[in-house]
Amino acid sequence: MVKKIGIHEPHFMGNEKKYLSDCISSNWVSNKGKYLKILENKIKKITKTKYVIPVLNGTIGLHISLILSNVNKDSEVIVPTISFISPINATRYLGASPIFMDVDDCYNIDQDKCIDFIETKTFFKNNKTFNLKTKKEIKAIIIVHCFGNAANFEKLAKLCKKRNIKIIEDAAESLGSIYTKGKFKNKHTGTIGELGIISFNGNKITTAGNGGVVLTQKRSIYKKCKYIVNQSKDDPVRFIHNSIGYNYSLSNLSASLVVAQLENLKFFLKKKREINKYYQKAVFKIPGLNILEGPRYSKNNNWLNLLLGRKIWKKKLFQNNKIQLRPIWFPNHLQKPFKQFQKFKVYKAQNIYKNAICLPSSTSLSKKDIKTIINFININQ
Incomplete structure (x- = not known):
């Protein structure tokens, strides 16, 4: 299996x-x-x-x-x-x-x-x-x-x-x-x-x-x-x-x-940077898709890699038994317990929710795993 x-x-x-x-x-x-x-x-x-x-x-x-x-x-x-x-x-x-x-x-x-x-x-x-x-x-x-x-x-x-x-x-x-x-x-x-x-x-x-x-x-x-x-x-x-x-x-x-x-944090952070670079390279040639880049005023830990693309959020991507993918956090102002509370000029959040998914980002990932993940997404677009 x-x-x-x-x-x-x-x-x-x-x-x-x-x-x-x-x-x-x-x-x-x-x-x-x-x-x-x-x-x-x-x-x-x-x-x-x-x-x-x-x-x-x-x-x-x-x-x-x-x-x-x-x-x-x-x-x-x-x-x-x-x-x-x-x-x-x-x-x-x-x-x-x-x-x-x-x-x-x-x-x-x-x-x-x-x-x-x-x-x-x-x-x-x-x-x-x-x-x-x-x-x-x-x-x-x-x-x-x-x-x-x-x-x-x-x-x-x-x-x-x-x-x-x-x-x-x-x-x-x-x-x-x-x-x-x-x-x-x-x-x-x-x-x-x-x-x-x-x-x-x-x-x-x-x-x-x-x-x-x-x-x-x-x-x-x-x-x-x-x-x-x-x-x-x-x-x-x-x-x-x-x-x-x-x-x-x-x-x-x-x-x-x-x-x-x-004790292994430095190794984990190094591996995170490598995984991010692998994803950037693998996605580069796919039209309409890209990996979210972190801000340039900081050195970020690349905890999770986000794949961006217009209307990339598709249910079938999350309903498979080979690769765990997930949407980003659902906008909290739309959550049932919080709908009554004040919001201010919330325009971007709802759009980015539909256009981003979280990719596997474990420090144990291999280049082969990343290739498998990107191929799966490409096939299911």
Whole structure:
């Protein structure tokens, strides 16, 4: 039986079994243990972040980040309509309302439209930004680095600082993506806003099947975050809790897997670049098709490769037992639970959804696999 080519499969090639076995032998399997500290230090080194808090997954990281940004039921959060649903779900966990924004040519939140919205559809009073339409305070914006591409938000960051709107970066998909130009030069995605998150979900470049980290440069935020994700323990001996907390800490077991994966991050990123180049070369000669190019102001991790073409979205491409293909994220402003919320000049998102599909991008892919994938798509056009 021929194995199906998956969209993004984990690649265990190093010390995963060794470190996992070490955890089991030591009995340090819960939210204490040496691999959690090793994980924190490795992420600090990779991202140049001062403080790192391991958590159960990226969605939890966003939830905690919104809590730390004082988001509540009476506030609003600006979000992109094209992204995995986590930023919107995390916003709704707190009863806050999302405001949906369109995306740019790299499928990230549209900086110019965000600025347009803030400058023309809000007012500033008592160091707070309020929505003219709803009169609710806009407390945060979530910048998603979609498909591993670093988002363009230099001008927006400056305006948000002026308007006291907290920036939370969803770098779940962009571990290894670094800005190479401009004000953000040499900065890793997820480290520019007040808070950022990275995911270690099963489909990410490095994985433990679950897990994530919260990033911040501020010690005060780090201390609050550590406190909240560990059930807000004020006295762990007498079990005194003066605030609501959450059981959101990552386990030492999961951390051991991520540590082993991070040891091979350079190899994974190199292989990602090679796969992207293979796809570019293979698609070049096919009329009407091309591979999405990442922004030129950053070195991107090429997490997923997107094939672009007019009305390429065809059901039969996804209903096969040989190759796993999938559409990009469905526009969130059209999702049933979120249709009632405000959107602003969302024009591009609906069109790009119909004209892009995600290609298998596992680091274990061979040139032969890529050729098979492109031939299959070409035949089924």
